[in-house]
Amino acid sequence: MSFSGGRNRPPGHYRALMSAMLALAMGLCDAASAAPPYDQGGAVTLSPRVRFLPLEAQHDPVDLSARVPSLMNYRVIEAGTPMPQAYVVSGSEGRLISGAGDQIVARYVQGRPGQRFGLYTPGTLLKDDQGRVLGQVMIRQGVARLERQGAPLSTLTVEKSPREVSAGAQLMALDDWTPPRQLVPLTAPAGTRGQILDRPGAGRIVGLRDIVVIDLGRHQVTPGMRLRVQGEPEEVSDPVTGGLLALDGGVLGELMIVRTFEQTSLALVTRAGLPMATGDRVEATLDD
Incomplete structure (x- = not known):
């Protein structure tokens, strides 16, 4: 029995092994030559890029649904347009402040029973740089339905009121604008x-x-x-x-x-x- 016979390898096996080792050594040399020359004192300059992502894409539709109620609460009476004449005198039982479900009495109301009116308080008088009046901001306190027209006082029911309805609030017919x-x-x-x-x-x-x-x-x-x-x-x-x-x-x-x-x-x-x-x-x- 020969103990050395198990370690014998054909010559082709050694040639394949040597070729693989040579290829590996050449690959390492190429990688070293391509790597930044840190060992030669070289410097690597990085050029980072920043991608800016806006909060809202500039041309995507803007959702206004959450702001619709607020948009309905503001309107402008143009310069030269007469201010509304009808106004709230008081709430039921003489109250000065009213809310949804309350009845109010108002003066100079012109309309038919069931007609709905906006209840507004005047805001800022709008002027340009030269002091020319452009209009009057009106802020809606609520919406009321006419129950009974009278002279001089009419009775209305407040249907909704994002703000408290106060005495002196002016009545305007609701416009047909929908946000x-x-x-x-x-x-x-x-x-x-x-x-x-x-x-x-x-x-x-x-x-x-x-x-x-x-x-x-x-x-x-x-x-x-x-x-x-x-x-x-x-x-x-x-x-x-x-x-x-x-x-x-x-x-x-x-x-x-x-x-x-x-x-x-x-x-x-x-x-x-x-x-x-x-x-x-x-x-x-x-x-x-």
Whole structure:
């Protein structure tokens, strides 16, 4: 019996093994030559790319369904249009504040039993930069149904009231405007410029999803148009020359036109990057 016979290998086996080892060594050499030359003191320059994903795609439909009730609560009486004459005198039993389900009495009501009226309180008187009156904001306190017309007082029932109905609230026939559930963003014409006139019933500071009034009417904008809110330029002092330099105010946010009137429009704030307020400028967007 030979103990060395089990270790004998055919010559072809060794040649195949040597070829495989040689191929592996050559591959390692190629990888080393292709790798960054860290051992030679070389430097590798990286060029990262940042992909910006906006909160809302610029051209996707904007869902307004959550804001429909609020949009129904604001309207503008155009300059030159007579103000409503009918007004609430009191609630039942002489109450000054009423709510849904309560009866109210009002003066100068013209209508038929069953007719529905909006109950409004005047908001901001809208004026342009030259002081010219553009219209009057009206804020709806509720909706009432006429039960009995009388002279001088008529009786109505408050059907719904997002706000308390107070004595002195003015009655207006409900308009036939229905807020859209969605709006497709549109490009405003180049050179479109205006300003935020009012944030109805809510002070000067403007934030995301707020409804605002701007001084651009139906002849300048249409529902769906996007406008950027532009910050005012500021002056800074040059530390070397001491002179004053103008610093761009930057883009504060973005809004979308929702409803147009003759000289004004309602808009929804769809983006808010920096604090905004009434009086800020609005312009055509830069990225269209």
